[in-house]
Amino acid sequence: MSEQDCAGTGKATRQGLLGAGTPMCAGCGGLQALHQIYDLVGDKTVFVNAAGCMTLLSIYPFTPFPGSWLYTAMACAPAGAQGVRDALDVLLAKGRIQPEQDQLPVVLTGDGSAYGMGLSATSAAIDRGLDFLYICYDNEGYGNTGHQYSAATPAGARTATSRVDGYAGIKKDLFAIWSAHRPAYVATAIGTEPADLARKLKKALSLSGPRLLLVLAPCPTGWGFEPARMVELGKLAVKTGIWPLKEYSDGQVRHTQVPARRKPVTDYLQLQGRFRHLFAPVRDTDKLTALQRQVDDYWEHID
Amino acid sequence: MRKLLTGNKAAAWGARLAEVDYLPVFPITPQTEIIETLAEWVDRGELDARLTTLESEHSMVTAAGAAAATGVRVFTATSSQGLLYAMEMLYNVAGWRVPLVLVNVSRGLSAPITLEPDHNDVLAARDSGFLQLHCATCQEVLDSVLLAYRLAEDKRVRLPVLVNLDGFYLSFTREPVILPSREQVRAFLPAFDAGSNRFRGGEPVSQAVAVLGGGPYSYFRYQTHLAAVEAGEVFDELSEAFSNHFDRGFKAIEDYRCEDAEILFVMIGSFATKAREAVDRLRDAGQKVGLLRPRLLRPFPAREFVRLLSGRAGVAVIDQNLSTGLGGILYTELAAALYPVPRRPILASFIGGLGGRDITAGEFYAMAEQVRQAVETGQAPPPRLLFTDQEMQTVRGLQRIAGSEEGES
Ligand SMILES: Cc1ncc(C[n+]2csc(CCOP(=O)(O)OP(=O)(O)O)c2C)c(N)n1
Ligand code: SF4
Numbered sequence: 051m052s053e054q055d056c057a058g059t060g061k062a063t064r065q066g067l068l069g070a071g072t073p074m075c076a077g078c079g080g081l082q083a084l085h086q087i088y089d090l091v092g093d094k095t096v097f098v099n100a101a102g103c104m105t106l107l108s109i110y111p112f113t114p115f116p117g118s119w120l121y122t123a124m125a126c127a128p129a130g131a132q133g134v135r136d137a138l139d140v141l142l143a144k145g146r147i148q149p150e151q152d153q154l155p156v157v158l159t160g161d162g163s164a165y166g167m168g169l170s171a172t173s174a175a176i177d178r179g180l181d182f183l184y185i186c187y188d189n190e191g192y193g194n195t196g197h198q199y200s201a202a203t204p205a206g207a208r209t210a211t212s213r214v215d216g217y218a219g220i221k222k223d224l225f226a227i228w229s230a231h232r233p234a235y236v237a238t239a240i241g242t243e244p245a246d247l248a249r250k251l252k253k254a255l256s257l258s259g260p261r262l263l264l265v266l267a268p269c270p271t272g273w274g275f276e277p278a279r280m281v282e283l284g285k286l287a288v289k290t291g292i293w294p295l296k297e298y299s300d301g302q303v304r305h306t307q308v309p310a311r312r313k314p315v316t317d318y319l320q321l322q323g324r325f326r327h328l329f330a331p332v333r334d335t336d337k338l339t340a341l342q343r344q345v346d347d348y349w350e351h352i353d
Numbered sequence: 354m355r356k357l358l359t360g361n362k363a364a365a366w367g368a369r370l371a372e373v374d375y376l377p378v379f380p381i382t383p384q385t386e387i388i389e390t391l392a393e394w395v396d397r398g399e400l401d402a403r404l405t406t407l408e409s410e411h412s413m414v415t416a417a418g419a420a421a422a423t424g425v426r427v428f429t430a431t432s433s434q435g436l437l438y439a440m441e442m443l444y445n446v447a448g449w450r451v452p453l454v455l456v457n458v459s460r461g462l463s464a465p466i467t468l469e470p471d472h473n474d475v476l477a478a479r480d481s482g483f484l485q486l487h488c489a490t491c492q493e494v495l496d497s498v499l500l501a502y503r504l505a506e507d508k509r510v511r512l513p514v515l516v517n518l519d520g521f522y523l524s525f526t527r528e529p530v531i532l533p534s535r536e537q538v539r540a541f542l543p544a545f546d547a548g549s550n551r552f553r554g555g556e557p558v559s560q561a562v563a564v565l566g567g568g569p570y571s572y573f574r575y576q577t578h579l580a581a582v583e584a585g586e587v588f589d590e591l592s593e594a595f596s597n598h599f600d601r602g603f604k605a606i607e608d609y610r611c612e613d614a615e616i617l618f619v620m621i622g623s624f625a626t627k628a629r630e631a632v633d634r635l636r637d638a639g640q641k642v643g644l645l646r647p648r649l650l651r652p653f654p655a656r657e658f659v660r661l662l663s664g665r666a667g668v669a670v671i672d673q674n675l676s677t678g679l680g681g682i683l684y685t686e687l688a689a690a691l692y693p694v695p696r697r698p699i700l701a702s703f704i705g706g707l708g709g710r711d712i713t714a715g716e717f718y719a720m721a722e723q724v725r726q727a728v729e730t731g732q733a734p735p736p737r738l739l740f741t742d743q744e745m746q747t748v749r750g751l752q753r754i755a756g757s758e759e760g761e762s
Contacts, residue, residue, distance in 0.1 A: 094554040098419070108562035110569055118552045120422060121561040122415055123441055129412030132405060133377065133419030134552060140374045140403050140425050147424075151554045171415075174408030 065089045069114030073106050077277025079284055080104065080187030080267035083241030084158075087185060087263070090251045093117035095154045096134050100127040100168055102160035103194045104187065118153065125167045128175035131155035131182040154183060161188040161202035164264075165222050176231040176260040183254060184262045189269035190221070197272030204292075205344070206337055207324045209272070216327060224264060229298040234259030237297035237306075240266045242284030246295055246306055253297070266293045274323020286318040291345045294352075305352055312349065315342050358530040360523035361386035363491040364430060364456045364516070366530070367498025369400050370538045371454075374425035374545070376404040377416040382468055383520040384432040384458040391428075410439035417453050418446035418513075422560050424547030426502070427453040432520060433460035433474045440478065446513055447482025447577060449561050451550060452505030453513045454498055455483065459622070460520040461708040469709025470520035472622065472674040476682050482577050483515045484584055485651040487621040489607075491528040494518050496595070496603060497648070499533075502542050503591050510584045511548075512577070515651075519623040521709060526623075533599060541598045585652040605649040606657050610636060614643030616724050617662065617698075618717070619687060620671040621647055624706050628671070631717030642721055655690035662691060665698040667724040673706040680704065680736045699727050705739035712739060 068088040074081040080103065093116040099105055101124040108119050122130040134155045141147040159168060164186035175182065191197040191209050199209040199217045202224070206216040228236045234257045237250040247265070254261040268284050270277040287293035288307060292315060295307040316338060319325040328334045328341075358366065364387050368376070376395070378388040394400035407413040410431050421427045431439065436457050446453070457478075459470040479485065484504060486497045494516070501514035518524060552558055564570050585605070592603040607625075610632050611617065618628045625646040635642045645661055647654055662668060672681025679685060684702040691697040701724050705712045716739055727734050 093557065096423075096552045105563055108559050110562050110564045113559045113562060115559065116557060118557050119559040119562065120419060120552070121563070122419070123445055126412050126415040126442065129407060129415040130419040132407070132412070133375075133416030133421075134423050136375055136377075136403050136405055136416065137420035137423035137425045138552070140420075141423070144374070144401070147553060151556075153552055153554045170408055171412050174412065177408075178405065 067093060067116060069116070072114050073109070074103065075269075075271045075277070077270040077280040078103070078267070079241055079269060079280055080189060080265070082280070083187060083239070083247065083265045083267060084185070086241060086244050086247055087251060088115075090248060091154065091156060091183065091255065094152070095156045096120060097156050097158050098122060098127045098130040098134065100124050100157075100159035100163040101194065102163060103189070104158055104160070105194070124163050126171050127157045127159050127163065127168060128171045128180065128182070128184065131157050132175055132178070132180050135181055157182060157184040159184075159186055160193060161186060161190060162192040162200040164188070165201040165224050169227075173231060176228070176233045180260055181258045182260060184260070186224070186262065186264050187267040188264060189267040189272055191269070191272050193269055193272050197269070206328060206341060208327060209324065216324070225296070225298070228262050229303065231260070232301065233261065235261040235297070235299050236264070237262070238264045238266070238293065238295055240284050240288060240293060240295070242281050243288060243295065243307070250297055250306070253299075257299070272324070274326070275321055279321060283318065283321055286313065286321070289313045290315045290318045291349050292318055294348065308352065312345070315345055354532045354534075355529050356532050357527045358491050359386065359525050359527050360488070360491045360494050360518045361458065361525070362390055363494040363530050364498060364518065365390035365394075366532060367495045368428040368454075369394060370495075370533065370535060371426065371428065371499060371502050371542055372535075373402050373428040375417075375420045375427045376402050377407050377413045377420065377427070377429050378404060379407050379410050379413045379431065379435060381410075381432045381435040383460060383524040384430050384435070384456070386524065387430045387456060387458070410435040411442055414439040414442040414446055414455070417455070418442065418449055418451055421446075421451035421453045422449055422550055422552065424545075424551035426545040429453070430456040430458065432458040433462055436474045437462065437477060440481070443478050443481040443483055445561065448573070450511045450577070450580070451513065452502070452511055454501045454505060454516060455513060456498065456516045456518065458518055458520045458524045467708045468520065470522060470673075471707045471709070472517070475515060475517045476674050478515060479651055479682075482581065483513045483651065484510075484581060485515045485517060486648055487650055488516065488518045488523065488648070489623050489625050489646060491523065491526065492530050492601070493648070494523065495530055495532070496599070496601060499538060499542055500591060500595055500603060504584060504588060506545065507587050507591075508548065510580055510587055512580055512584065517622070522623040531601070537599070541595065581652045585649070585654060588649055603648070605647065605654040606661060607644070607646040607648060608661055609644040609646070611643035611645065611661065613641055615641045615666040616721055616728070617642065617665055617668050618644045618671060618720070619646070619668055619683065620673070621650065621683065622673060624671075624673060624712055627712055627714070628717060631714055631721070634714065635718065635721055640721065653686055653690065658687060658690050659694055662698055663694055664696050667699045667701065667728040669701050669703060669720040669724045671703045671705055671712070671720070675704055675707060684736070699724070699731070699733050701727055701734050702736035703739055704736065710739070
């Protein structure tokens with residue numbers, strides 16, 4: 051990405067389309083990303099939301115969205131987007147609305163919905179070639195209900211339902227699941243890399259069909275870190291190689307940033323309460339080595 | 354035009370004549386004929402609507418509600434497990450205050466799994482905020498769909514409507530149905546007006562936002578209730594307009610030979626046609642009996658029931674459903690409605706027709722006789738399941754084959 055691209059998107063990012071004063075936690079990485087995303091997608095959008103933290107963005111009678119908003123439920127936001135898209139298409143075809151009144155359905159959900167309960171609705175929406183954008187802010191747990199583990203929780207992380215030894219499973223690969231459906235576009239991103247995020251979102255907006263932006267959302271509350279360190283932590287997620295920035299289109303996966311000299315994963319892990327048990331009272335060298343090896347293995351196959 | 358139609362086809366014709374814009378669908382027996390018929394019409398260009406097959410009823414009802422909120426006329430249909438699978442979204446869509454029509458083809462619920470009908474599926478949705486119409490004939494299926502759109506889209510109501518017909522008994526029974534012309538329907542049902550609830554670029558709308566605290570929550574929930582209550586008045590208005598327009602009656606409660614009746618049957622759905630037959634026979638035998646069949650079940654036409662039942666001697670409430678641990682749902686609702694009435698009749702509760710089990714003419718006569726005796730003794734009989742010794746022996750036989758202990762003993 052060139053400096054010029056950055057300058058262009060930088061301007062867009064400063065618009066601040068999403069209103070201030072939301073009830074999200076201080077330092078919410080998901081909200082940071084949404085601010086940037088909203089400036090780029092604009093207000094001719096219908097956000098179709100599933101139950102999660104972001105449901106509390108619109109509280110009667112207030113909303114930070116100058117565009118439209120529809121809350122559905124936890125399992126079915128993509129189906130809501132289907133209904134909106136189909137209805138707009140019908141209205142356009144029958145001449146009951148003008149093209150400038152058209153809108154983009156944007157699904158907005160957390161990982162619990164995107165990786166789990168809403169996955170069959172998502173899979174089917176992709177099968178049907180639904181023209182929509184899916185934003186998943188991945189805080190790696192069921193945030194709104196107190197951060198229990200979800201299918202997006204990384205191995206070893208402590209959550210409200212894995213308090214002692216940490217999560218025994220592995221983080222599900224939603225990027226691969228989406229890509230296997232051969233949609234128009236899939237990308238990972240993070241709010242702390244705004245230029246990368248903006249470029250991907252612009253690309254997504256230039257395409258039609260099912261498109262996913264999977265955004266890692268550092269979550270001070272659920273992960274156990276000081277809100278002020280959110281940006282530092284987000285940057286470390288990328289620099290340690292734990293959160294690979296990549297995109298899928300036309301059957302190809304491309305990494306948009308390959309950390310040249312990756313920082314050790316411990317730099318990222320030790321800043322978070324959810325991994326504290328790996329460092330104290332005794333350092334769990336085995337587990338830490340295994341986590342490092344997982345990341346190394348991943349990048350070994352990337353040129 | 355008069356046509357021989359199954360209940361399912363009549364439902365599809367209702368949607369076609371209402372000139373619906375959008376059909377989110379998912380198959381389930383015995384509803385499939387409805388969506389297959391509509392799909393064929395869409396494919397042939399006979400119906401200018403978009404049909405989308407969703408991956409579940411949960412998604413289907415979500416898409417239906419979202420499309421209605423975007424500003425198009427929506428029709429969908431399901432049955433049984435499908436209705437229950439969508440239950441979370443029935444409450445949502447009603448809370449969104451969007452109009453749409455959902456046809457349910459009644460079928461018993463698992464487990465054990467069956468394809469045949471009773472009303473536990475549709476009655477599970479009775480508190481969801483969907484209004485409910487129940488049909489006994491194929492003509493009524495078509496008429497109910499048309500009336501349902503008027504009701505759902507009325508500015509005073511703005512609630513989705515469930516139209517129920519019985520699986521197999523009505524879904525696959527062919528009856529002559531009068532098909533009104535498109536112009537005749539248009540004169541009764543004007544084009545869809547989304548009102549202010551619609552998603553448009555440049556006109557932001559926030560739908561179904563969160564509320565904080567019980568105050569606003571209570572307010573909105575109660576508004577939905579009041580709209581449903583209001584729908585009762587609106588229904589009376591509309592049913593009169595319907596009768597004038599189409600020359601066919603459509604009252605909230607069908608009263609059959611009730612004028613001087615001392616004993617009444619009360620039931621919903623297609624089995625009521627059997628009750629009607631029984632009433633005729635009993636009348637021939639000199640008994641003063643009649644039948645009340647509510648077409649409108651939500652809102653519950655309590656005032657009308659009170660008017661029709663005050664001063665009668667006895668009532669046999671026949672429930673084709675079973676609220677486990679309680680009994681018949683219709684019986685309970687009627688008992689509640691009649692409680693404040695000083696001269697209320699004796700109510701007897703019968704459960705019958707579960708999973709499509711037949712209710713025979715003989716059983717109707719027996720029920721009338723039991724109610725007559727109860728009136729004489731002033732003592733309501735205990736709730737009763739319609740089930741014969743023969744049926745019990747059949748089940749025992751099956752249990753013997755299955756090798757279960759009850760069968761062996
Ligand atoms: C059917 C259903 N089950 C459970 C819930 C409770 N619930 C509300 S939000 C939530 C967590 C969602 O997690 P996620 O999708 O990751 O979003 P986040 O809360 O992290 O923003 C849960 C379980 C619900 N709303 N609906
Ligand atoms: S719990 Fe986490 S994801 Fe949810 S609002 Fe708070 S910081 Fe954001």
